[in-house]
Amino acid sequence: MGSGPERMNKMGWIELIVGCMFAGKTEEFIRRLIRYKFGKKAIIVFKPEIDKRYSDDSVQTHHGISHSAHPVKDSKALYKILKEKEKEFDANKRFDVIGIDELQFFDKGIVDLVEKLANDGYIIVANGLDKDYKSDPFKNVFELLPLAEYVEKLSALCSQCGGHANRTQRLVNGAPVRDTEGPLVLISGQDSYEARCRHCYVKPDTKKKKK
Numbered sequence: 001m002g003s004g005p006e007r008m009n010k011m012g013w014i015e016l017i018v019g020c021m022f023a024g025k026t027e028e029f030i031r032r033l034i035r036y037k038f039g040k041k042a043i044i045v046f047k048p049e050i051d052k053r054y055s056d057d058s059v060q061t062h063h064g065i066s067h068s069a070h071p072v073k074d075s076k077a078l079y080k081i082l083k084e085k086e087k088e089f090d091a092n093k094r095f096d097v098i099g100i101d102e103l104q105f106f107d108k109g110i111v112d113l114v115e116k117l118a119n120d121g122y123i124i125v126a127n128g129l130d131k132d133y134k135s136d137p138f139k140n141v142f143e144l145l146p147l148a149e150y151v152e153k154l155s156a157l158c159s160q161c162g163g164h165a166n167r168t169q170r171l172v173n174g175a176p177v178r179d180t181e182g183p184l185v186l187i188s189g190q191d192s193y194e195a196r197c198r199h200c201y202v203k204p205d206t207k208k209k210k211k
């Protein structure tokens with residue numbers, strides 16, 4: 001007798017995968033989706049339009065594993081496409097599992113939408129960065145933590161010492177960014193960001209302007 005989510009009588013819950021960059025969030029995300037696929041669940045995957053690192057219509061890991069995904073501009077567009085795609089099904093059939101990639105890049109409406117969809121009977125599998133490079137929480141992910149039934153927090157290994165890393169260091173020309181100028185958005189590949197442990201992480205000076 002398993003005690004995992006698939007043993008529950010009523011359908012609909014939230015599975016949240018969080019962590020810093022290079023922690024394997026996307027690998028875990030895709031692993032869970034494929035697992036549900038083998039269980040004959042109907043799956044649809046969304047990703048924020050902003051994330052065009054590798055492909056426009058798929059979610060990809062740094063190592064090239066991928067899963068098809070619908071790029072959407074915001075939470076409203078996600079809901080619209082979900083309902084449009086379900087119209088193509090026979091009556092009474094709908095998706096079982098909704099995958100949502102990179103939660104932190106969605107508008108704040110994604111929190112209420114995820115909660116609503118889980119209440120409506122969908123299994124939500126979502127992933128996101130829990131902190132930005134200043135180590136401040138990404139709001140969407142932070143707000144979904146208490147709402148999720150299952151939270152998987154992944155860590156990376158520190159690029160400096162090999163210890164457990166749960167922070168994302170932003171680098172410019174190979175050196176940690178010292179102030180908080182520049183975009184919050186973490187979109188680039190391995191060259192501008194690295195995973196660091198609490199001891200090797202250099203926190204940008206967020207109080208710089210107060211003096």
Ligand SMILES: [Zn+2]
Nearest residue numbers: 158161197200
């Ligand atoms: Zn370290």
